[in-house]
Amino acid sequence: MDAYELITRNAEEVVTDEEVEELAEDPEGKRVYVGYEPSGVLHIGHMLTANKLIDLQEAGMEVVILLADVHAYLNGKGTFEEIEATAEKMRKQFLAYGLDDEKTEFVYGSDYQLDDDYALDLHKLELDTTLNRAQRAMAEIQGDETAKVSHVVYPLMQALDIEYLDLDLAVGGLDQRKVHMLMREELPEIGYDARPCLHTPILADLGTGEGKMSSSSGVTISMEDSTEDIEEKVNSAFCPPTRDPEGDLENPVLEIFQYHIFPRFETVVVERPDEYGGNLEYDDYEALADDLESGELHPADAKGALATYLDKLVAPGREKLRELEQ
RNA sequence: CCGCCCUUAGCUCAGACUGGUAGAGCAGUCGACUGUAGAUCGACUUGUCCCCCGUUCAAAUCGGGGAGGGCGGACCA
Incomplete structure (x- = not known):
């Protein structure tokens, strides 16, 4: 797989393709x-973007994870002390998940977002952005809450x-x-360069297959789940x-195979009783999806394999959480 | 500062006028059927009725006070 392919695989959107092609050259x-x-606690949504970060590390890039404590504060997630504690737990889980310690830089927002020059640039952005625009940018993150001033500052800080x-x-x-x-x-309005961006898809709800409605309600898999929890959640998918x-509707089981497993x-082994034809082995997602479509692979067997592999992904983070609690 | 509206199940809300031990839809749980789930049947669960004080034999409901949330306040029409 060449660098461009690795960088963009499984991305829902690349903005712009030309700019990312240029990055991929070196x-x-x-x-x-x-x-x-x-x-x-890290959940499957965090894991999805983390997978992309792992791809990018493999391609030779330096990964920065922003532990956005100030943003969390602006979004009403608690006091700084509380946020700090969860941020540290999160950092350790990312490393447990498989991000390379050497190539991953963790930054707290509060390390630089409270500096004078940052604040002034932020005000410059405020001066240049309509309330309407900022609110629309925030709508997905904010949910149903009534907009606060903090909510419109939030996306401006993300831009900055x-x-x-850098x-x-x-x-x-x-x-x-x-x-x-x-x-x-x-960014160009205040004298900086616009950067390209890469967006991962929002996967469908595991329980219902309903797509595109980001986080919220439904069943989610997280580092807190035991092996049994995962088996049960996947089985009821x-x-x-x-x-x-x-x-x-989407097929969330297939989506997780594609984006997470x-x-x-390298390969996925589906264990299957002889009665149903014995084990199956897949080297890529397309082959597995084709077999599900054709009936060669029964959903119940696919689920068994999915739970097994998901558990392998979650296990190190689960272990880390357990250590942290002691 | 002033005015009006809202607050009841996880969610959306009915019930309030006319006091009598709280309801619907959706969600959820459990069975049946499927070698998964869903769909479809069948059953079941769900409450600080925002808080306090008062009236009353009895308050989600009436009265007073408070909290939280929403909307509005010029001119023009």
């Missing part, structure tokens, strides 16, 4: 980031972070799209024997 030492509001962390590429879920577009428009379920494992 990825060594280029800086990329994802910003996370600290939460004590990309300059202050990045070459910004990564995020598709829910970050409007924030990144704001960044691309506004929506999984018709097809790649394209009726209507707007195959990027991290």
